[in-house]
Amino acid sequence: MKAAYIEETGGPENLKYGDLPDPTPTAGEVLVRVGAVSVNPIDTYVRGGMVPAELPMPFVVGSDLAGTVEEVGEGVTQWKIGDRVWGANQGGHGRQGTSAELACVGGEWLHAIPEGVSDEDAAAVALVGITAHIGLVLRAKVVACETVVVNGGAGGVGSMVVQIAKALGARVIATAGSDERVAKTKAFGADEGINYKTEDVAARVLKWAPEGVDMLWESRRETDFDWAVGLLAKRGRMVVMAGREARPVLPVGALYVKDCSVHGFAMFNYPAAEQRQCGDDLNRWFADGKLEANIDRALPLSEAAAAHRLQEENTIGLAGTLAGKIVLKP
Numbered sequence: 001m002k003a004a005y006i007e008e009t010g011g012p013e014n015l016k017y018g019d020l021p022d023p024t025p026t027a028g029e030v031l032v033r034v035g036a037v038s039v040n041p042i043d044t045y046v047r048g049g050m051v052p053a054e055l056p057m058p059f060v061v062g063s064d065l066a067g068t069v070e071e072v073g074e075g076v077t078q079w080k081i082g083d084r085v086w087g088a089n090q091g092g093h094g095r096q097g098t099s100a101e102l103a104c105v106g107g108e109w110l111h112a113i114p115e116g117v118s119d120e121d122a123a124a125v126a127l128v129g130i131t132a133h134i135g136l137v138l139r140a141k142v143v144a145c146e147t148v149v150v151n152g153g154a155g156g157v158g159s160m161v162v163q164i165a166k167a168l169g170a171r172v173i174a175t176a177g178s179d180e181r182v183a184k185t186k187a188f189g190a191d192e193g194i195n196y197k198t199e200d201v202a203a204r205v206l207k208w209a210p211e212g213v214d215m216l217w218e219s220r221r222e223t224d225f226d227w228a229v230g231l232l233a234k235r236g237r238m239v240v241m242a243g244r245e246a247r248p249v250l251p252v253g254a255l256y257v258k259d260c261s262v263h264g265f266a267m268f269n270y271p272a273a274e275q276r277q278c279g280d281d282l283n284r285w286f287a288d289g290k291l292e293a294n295i296d297r298a299l300p301l302s303e304a305a306a307a308h309r310l311q312e313e314n315t316i317g318l319a320g321t322l323a324g325k326i327v328l329k330p
């Protein structure tokens with residue numbers, strides 16, 4: 001099969017495109033003919049050796065996939081040949097990644113693609129959709145009529161947070177780094193949008209929600225807790241899920257006197273059974289037209305190295321040249 005893989009961790013130039021032996025599903029696994037994968041920042045950290053991981057070499061990069069079941073391993077009862085599936089949990093915990101023509105995935109990590117949804121859209125929603133669901137539903141427990149700020153609402157995760165918060169019945173205000181991206185957050189359903197480069201976000205948020213907001217989602221790798229806690233209402237919750245090296249100061253007094261809480265999480269820590277709930281909800285919202293993929297561009301899999309470079313330049317370098325997911329097609 002053709003695959004995008006590394007033989008040792010390093011920069012995007014280490015990412016090769018070429019032939020690897022076809023994988024064979026072991027007991028409990030499903031062999032998927034990959035229709036599309038999407039690139040996530042974590043794929044670039046793993047490729048670059050920036051997160052501790054035991055990688056089977058050669059290591060195929062990538063977490064997300066969407067495609068069609070080609071073969072099932074012993075004991076797999078929930079999937080059959082020809083089923084269309086998506087998944088988001090490869091490329092870690094010793095598992096091979098997805099950026100190839102074929103990928104073996106444990107059956108418990110797969111979700112059915114709803115009718116009418118393309119492989120590209122399913123792959124682009126997978127990891128970011130599950131992340132947004134865990135943060136909003138399982139951790140911050142957002143409910144209808146609450147107010148939510150999404151800082152970075154046009155990005156990969158942020159655009160899912162906007163849409164899921166709306167699907168839950170919340171009122172949403174989103175920030176983005178240009179007027180076009182602000183418009184994008186509104187197209188995804190945000191009630192209000194703020195250009196964080198040209199406007200005073202705190203002033204706009206507090207005008208919109210004078211008592212503060214119930215929940216604030218931070219997409220940045222380094223947050224400002226003074227700023228964020230200042231925007232929270234009593235019993236407000238904040239989600240942080242990025243910035244392994246970040247060491248911002250936490251204003252403890254301002255946080256506890258308002259009964260506020262900060263929730264951190266990593267989606268890869270959530271077992272398949274919990275992610276099943278996320279996948280089921282995402283699929284329902286997909287089918288109901290409440291969830292839309294946020295694809296910036298689609299490229300052939302042979303351009304995986306360029307895609308990693310672009311993702312890195314944006315997530316780490318803040319280049320501002322990407323707004324959404326890069327989809328790769330084998």
Ligand SMILES: NC(=O)c1ccc[n+]([C@@H]2O[C@H](COP(=O)([O-])OP(=O)(O)OC[C@H]3O[C@@H](n4cnc5c(N)ncnc54)[C@H](OP(=O)(O)O)[C@@H]3O)[C@@H](O)[C@H]2O)c1
Nearest residue numbers: 041131151152155156157176177219241242265266267315
């Ligand atoms: N913990 C987990 O399970 C988990 C899962 C997925 C991702 N992550 C992490 O979450 C982060 C975001 O991932 P992603 O896929 O959404 O990346 P992304 O598509 O690159 O999005 C980054 C977002 O940050 C926004 N941003 C940058 N500077 C900002 C600022 N000063 N103020 C407000 N917003 C700002 C960007 O807004 P503009 O583009 O509008 O400027 C963009 O929306 C990454 O660090 C990733 O590693 C963690």
